[in-house]
Amino acid sequence: MNALLTLWAQWFPELWKGFVLSLQVTAISLLLGIALGLLLALGVGARGKAIRYPALIIVELGRGAPALILLQYFYFGLPSVNLTLTSFWAAVLALAYCTAAYTSEIIRGGIEAVARGQHEAADVIGLNRVDALRYVILPQALRVALPSLLGFSIMMFQASSLCFTIALPEIVSRASAIGSSTFQYMPVLVLAGLMYAAVCAPASLGVAALERRLAPGVQPAC
Amino acid sequence: MNPMSIPLRQVPPVPAVKPAFLRLESLYKQFGKYEVLHDVNFEMSKGEVVAIIGPSGSGKSTLLRCINQLEPPTRGRIRLDELDIDAATPMARADLLKLRRRIGMVFQSFNLFPHLTVLRNVSLAQVRTLGRSEREADARSMQLLERVGLADKAGHYPARCSGGQQQRIAIARALALEPQLMLFDEPTSALDPELGLEVLAVMKELAGEGMSMIVVTHEMHFAETVSDRVVVMAEGRIIEQGPSAQVMRQPRHERVSKFLQAVRNR
Amino acid sequence: MNDILMMLLAGVPWTVGVTVCAFAVGVVLGFPLCALRMSQVPSLRVLGAALVLTLRSIPPIVWLFFIFFGIGGGYVTLSPFVAAVVGLGLITAAQMAEVYRGAFAAIPDGQYEAAHVLNLSAPQRFFDVVLPQLVRISIPTAATYAIGLLKDSAVASTLGVADISFQAYQVSQQTFQGLGVYSAAALVYLVLSVPVALASRWLSSTLQRRISL
Numbered sequence: 001m002n003a004l005l006t007l008w009a010q011w012f013p014e015l016w017k018g019f020v021l022s023l024q025v026t027a028i029s030l031l032l033g034i035a036l037g038l039l040l041a042l043g044v045g046a047r048g049k050a051i052r053y054p055a056l057i058i059v060e061l062g063r064g065a066p067a068l069i070l071l072q073y074f075y076f077g078l079p080s081v082n083l084t085l086t087s088f089w090a091a092v093l094a095l096a097y098c099t100a101a102y103t104s105e106i107i108r109g110g111i112e113a114v115a116r117g118q119h120e121a122a123d124v125i126g127l128n129r130v131d132a133l134r135y136v137i138l139p140q141a142l143r144v145a146l147p148s149l150l151g152f153s154i155m156m157f158q159a160s161s162l163c164f165t166i167a168l169p170e171i172v173s174r175a176s177a178i179g180s181s182t183f184q185y186m187p188v189l190v191l192a193g194l195m196y197a198a199v200c201a202p203a204s205l206g207v208a209a210l211e212r213r214l215a216p217g218v219q220p221a222c
Numbered sequence: 223m224n225p226m227s228i229p230l231r232q233v234p235p236v237p238a239v240k241p242a243f244l245r246l247e248s249l250y251k252q253f254g255k256y257e258v259l260h261d262v263n264f265e266m267s268k269g270e271v272v273a274i275i276g277p278s279g280s281g282k283s284t285l286l287r288c289i290n291q292l293e294p295p296t297r298g299r300i301r302l303d304e305l306d307i308d309a310a311t312p313m314a315r316a317d318l319l320k321l322r323r324r325i326g327m328v329f330q331s332f333n334l335f336p337h338l339t340v341l342r343n344v345s346l347a348q349v350r351t352l353g354r355s356e357r358e359a360d361a362r363s364m365q366l367l368e369r370v371g372l373a374d375k376a377g378h379y380p381a382r383c384s385g386g387q388q389q390r391i392a393i394a395r396a397l398a399l400e401p402q403l404m405l406f407d408e409p410t411s412a413l414d415p416e417l418g419l420e421v422l423a424v425m426k427e428l429a430g431e432g433m434s435m436i437v438v439t440h441e442m443h444f445a446e447t448v449s450d451r452v453v454v455m456a457e458g459r460i461i462e463q464g465p466s467a468q469v470m471r472q473p474r475h476e477r478v479s480k481f482l483q484a485v486r487n488r
Numbered sequence: 489m490n491d492i493l494m495m496l497l498a499g500v501p502w503t504v505g506v507t508v509c510a511f512a513v514g515v516v517l518g519f520p521l522c523a524l525r526m527s528q529v530p531s532l533r534v535l536g537a538a539l540v541l542t543l544r545s546i547p548p549i550v551w552l553f554f555i556f557f558g559i560g561g562g563y564v565t566l567s568p569f570v571a572a573v574v575g576l577g578l579i580t581a582a583q584m585a586e587v588y589r590g591a592f593a594a595i596p597d598g599q600y601e602a603a604h605v606l607n608l609s610a611p612q613r614f615f616d617v618v619l620p621q622l623v624r625i626s627i628p629t630a631a632t633y634a635i636g637l638l639k640d641s642a643v644a645s646t647l648g649v650a651d652i653s654f655q656a657y658q659v660s661q662q663t664f665q666g667l668g669v670y671s672a673a674a675l676v677y678l679v680l681s682v683p684v685a686l687a688s689r690w691l692s693s694t695l696q697r698r699i700s701l
Contacts (some may be wrong), residue, residue, distance in 0.1 A: 064681060065674035066639035068653050073674070076657070077666035097637065117265035121333035126323040126399060128315075135346055139337045161547035165646060172549055179557060186558035193546040200545035211484055 008191050011178055013189075018174040019195050025091050026157045026172065032092070033099025033156075034149065040104035042133075045111060055104075062101025067159050070094040075166035087168040095156060102152055103145075110145030111137060147211040154203050158196060171195060223311070243268040244289070244403060249298035249309075251284055251458075258284045259295070260458040266451070268402075273445035273466070274438045276455035277481060281329060282438040285455070286405050287345045288324045289436070291318055302403070323351060326396030329336040330408040332388040334395070340367065341376040344395045352399065359398075366394040370424050386417030390424050391458070397428075404428070406437040422448075442485055446470040454478050496673055499652035502569070503680070506641040506649060509573040511634055514580025521585035524594065536585070543582035548643050551575040556647050572644035576637065583633055584626075589690050591625040592618075624695045631688030635681045642677075653677055 043055030059211065062070070073092035114137050122132035142149075164172040173194035179185040231408045242265035251259035258281045266272050276281045287293040289300060293315065300307045305321055307313060319352045335343050340365050347475060348359035370390040372383075380388050389409055406425065410418030424442065424446050429435055437446055445452050445466060452469040454462040462478050463468060494618040524536030543551075560566035566574070595618065603613040618649040645654035656673035 010678075061674065061678070064639075064678035066642040066653065066677055068642040068645070069670055069674050069677065070658065072653070072657060072660075073667070073670035077670040080660075080664055080666040080668075115333075117329060117331055117333035118335065121335065123292060123326070123328065123497050124322055124327040125289060125395065126317065126319055126348060126351040128351075131350045135338075135350065136335055140335075143337065158547035161549045162643065164549060172547070172553070175550075177552065179553075185553070189554040189558050190687060193550045196547055196550065197542060197545040201541050203546060204541065 004187055005186055006182065011188055013088050013179065013190060013192060014174050014215055015171055015195060017205035018169060018171040020089075021168070022157065022163075022170040025163060025168070026094065026153070026160045027086065029099055029160075030156060032096040036096065036100035036137075037103030038107055039098055041107040041111060044108055059101045059119065061105050062097050063105070066141045067095070067098050068162050068165060070098055071162055071166050087163065087166045090166055091160070091163045091168050095160065098159070099152070099156055103149060106145050106148045106152065107141060109148075110141035111141075114140045115142045147207055147214060150203070150207045150210070154207070155199050157199060161174060161196070172187050243270075244288070244304065245299075245301040246285075247299040247301075249285070249288060249300070250296045251281070251288055251293060252296045258458050259284070259288065262298070262458075262460055264425070264453065264460065264463075266434065268434055269432045270451060271433075271435045271437070271449045272438065272451045272453060273449035274453045274455060275440070275442070275445055275481075275485075276461075278417040280455040284408050284458075285408050286327075286436060286438050289403075290322060290327055290405060292327075299430065314323065319351070323399055324402045325404045325405060326399060326401035326403070328389065328392050328396055329410050330386070330411050332380075332392045332412070334388055334392055336380055339376065339381075340372070340378050340380060340391050343380065343391060344398050346393070348398050363398060366397055367391070370394045371420075384417060385413045386420045388461075389413065389417075389421045393421070393428070394423055403434045403436070406435065408438050408440065410439070410441060411464050422483070440485065442470070442482070454481070456481075491671055492659055492663065492665065493672055496655050496669070497675055499650060499655035500676065500680070502644075502649050502651040502654075503638070503641055503677075506569065506572050506576065506644045506651060507634070507638045509582055510576035510641065511637055513573060513577025514584045514637075517577065517581035517583025518588055519555070521581050522588040522592075525585055525589060526686055527621070533614070538581045540585055542567060543579050548576060548579055548581070548640055549646060551579060552643060552647055568644065568647035568649045572641070572649050576641060576644070580637060584630065587626050587629045591622045594625050595621050620695075624692065627688055627692040629693065631684060631692075634688075635684050636679055638684065639677055689698055 025213070040055050040059055043051050044059060046052050046055070065073075071091060074085060074094040075087060078085060078090070086184040117138065118136055121134065122136040127136065161171060161172045163170050164176065167173065171192050175188045178188045224283055231469060237288075245265040246262055249259055249262040249264075250257070262285060264285075266374060274285065276282050284293055288295045291307070294313070295309045295310050299309070302321065302324060305317065305324075307317070307321065334340075334353035335346070338346065341360060344366055345356070347357040349356055350352045352359075354362070364373055364376060367376055370393055372387055372390055374396070375383055375387060375391070380391065383391065393409075409423050411424070413421065418441070422444055425435070425437070425444070429448050435449075437444070437449065447466075449466050452466045454469065454473070454475075454479060462473060462475050465472075469478070469481065473482065499557070521536060521539060524532050525540060527533045527536065552572055556566060556568060556571035560571055566661045599617060599621065603617040608616065641651065642653040645651050645657065648654070652673055656669050660669040663669065
């Protein structure tokens, strides 16, 4: 046991760097992706076909393709049209696209969950469409969508491990490098797994608790 | 009696003394195959309080919702002051907003914004549509909340208020735009009778102050005592209208008297 | 372009194989895991919850490496395919356990009461009354998960399973037409997911008819 802890202590700083990078990639992708997801949600809900269909195609492609393929598309694919991205930005763009596609559906579900009377109330007090969305519909829609968005964010943190395949030095890349140089795969992978679990397990429990609290019918306290 | 001494204004046909403030001309509304409104003609003058009664499904609510274009009518014309809206021509967004700003509406289910405090509910439209500053809007909102007797609830969220209180807040929210006309869509139907009374009291006060109001209601007492005129609808048509006392006590149509009897015996 | 497509399609059996086998493992192992999670014994219940949470809190790629390099490297020899199936199968089991748990909750209490009143034995109650409804309620969620698994199975390529993603990487490195190759690969995945969606719809409507009559 002591031997294991010594090894872990020795590897931890290296894996920690990877952990921070994983968090960074995830955070930036989520910020970009959720903003884009919001736009796509509005696009898919738009009345005009010229907006709705392209938005639908973007969403369905993003949801239909494996995240791994998206990552490699941005990293190995784009250079074939002379657009070379660093693994960091390829990762961010790919994961942001993936986030946008999935969260647009989550947000759309939230928008549809807002009662019709809210739209009407916004209409009759003379709010224009943008104001109605901004002040009345979206705050309520995002509240409904919040648990799912957080749950998805946890998934995205895990999905960032796929950046191993595009040589981004995140947790799994570093763990795998340590494993192949020391042949101590088992202990280093356990440590890597624990680092993911340390974030994801409490976060999942937190989201589940939030979901119960925000369950339909429960209103916000003062 | 010398025929010449008959005052001119009693000579039939009675010409409108004041130009109509709101005028609906042969309004039709269809939902798919179903005709919900059929050739509705109606006018009212400023300061009048009109109650619309009739069995459910008679098109009362739809008529109300056509007036502020929540449901655009299929055919017909709506005039409010100088605004002239013909269902045949598509409406400019700017005209629609102009119309909405002049008409306040109160819903059966209140439809307060649950994520905003009571004060913000009343202030929001003042800031966003009238361009008032937050301070100005909040000050005005407090006045309105005081008027409906709920100034102490300003910082609460709607969910913490009773149904009657929520509806009074909804009235304050509608009044915040200083509308020329208030539409009430069964404002007490979702409330327990005693909570309905506090809402009716506010509405009565409003009527006393000269607000033009159209009220779709099942409250026969309100229709009889507060409103100036009662309109009875059935199957998408106006089947009778006239001064409240007359319609409520001596309706011309047998159908109306049967309806009134049924409602009163409930 | 035709060659590229042919090479990508050569990966389809592996992608389908990993997905189907891992799903089968998950569907079966999901039951005991769900039983643990819903056990009357508190310690077993906590164990079940902890297993589900652990399986879901660590990314698939880490599980696969752990099984392939960690276990497979030192103790027993595992082929990449088997390692992928075991790893993804365990994760699927955790998901399915949650799906079953949700489905149990969705079966009306009256059904259990009726089964008791009819004096059915415990196995009869489970197999004749509960299980058919459980399956029917679980199908839509399980199908959605299966489509997700089809895409997640791409991670098997990191172990060297010659699936669609693996082929896409190889072909793009050989032809320098990464954009076209990966677009085509994405489309192949998309096309593969269509039959799953259709099958799910057909299955749940058929079961609905058979069971509700």
